[in-house]
Amino acid sequence: MTQRYITNSPDETIQLGSRLATSLSNSVVAFFGDLGAGKTTFVTGMCQGIGYSGETSSPTFAIVHEYMGGRLPLYHFDMYRVESVDDLYSCGFYDYLDNGILAIEWSENIIDALPDNAIRVHISYGESDNQRIVEITGRNIT
Numbered sequence: 001m002t003q004r005y006i007t008n009s010p011d012e013t014i015q016l017g018s019r020l021a022t023s024l025s026n027s028v029v030a031f032f033g034d035l036g037a038g039k040t041t042f043v044t045g046m047c048q049g050i051g052y053s054g055e056t057s058s059p060t061f062a063i064v065h066e067y068m069g070g071r072l073p074l075y076h077f078d079m080y081r082v083e084s085v086d087d088l089y090s091c092g093f094y095d096y097l098d099n100g101i102l103a104i105e106w107s108e109n110i111i112d113a114l115p116d117n118a119i120r121v122h123i124s125y126g127e128s129d130n131q132r133i134v135e136i137t138g139r140n141i142t
Contacts, residue, residue, distance in 0.1 A: 002137040009130050013038045016134060017045020019141050024050075025072065026098045030107035030114050033123035038132045042123065043076050043103045050074055050101065058105070063091045073100035080106040088113055
């Protein structure tokens with residue numbers, strides 16, 4: 001089942017991410033969307049939803065940022081530069097599974113490595129500059 005949401009500001013996108021994260025335990029959340037669509041903004045909300053109060057940013061060059069201090073760890077991956085399964089091994093991707101929440105940007109680059117039960121979040125541009133269409137498959141948000 002896919003749920004569709006429309007957000008009209010970065011703050012609303014953050015709030016939606018927070019709502020999703022409050023119901024998560026060990027989970028993989030796979031993000032799909034164009035550059036600048038709001039994937040990192042949504043992950044910022046997820047961090048808030050687990051009680052992490054530090055700063056968040058895109059892990060483009062680091063591949064993974066670890067956010068500790070909330071009710072469980074959140075590992076924020078950016079797979080934009082990943083070219084092979086070997087890259088997943090070298091960054092320790094498989095070691096993170098089942099140890100918190102994995103929020104994975106550019107999941108289309110590792111589609112075959114995603115677990116079957118991954119929650120899929122597709123973010124696209126809406127009608128105005130700040131509007132986003134967010135489609136979530138695999139989890140209901142209340």
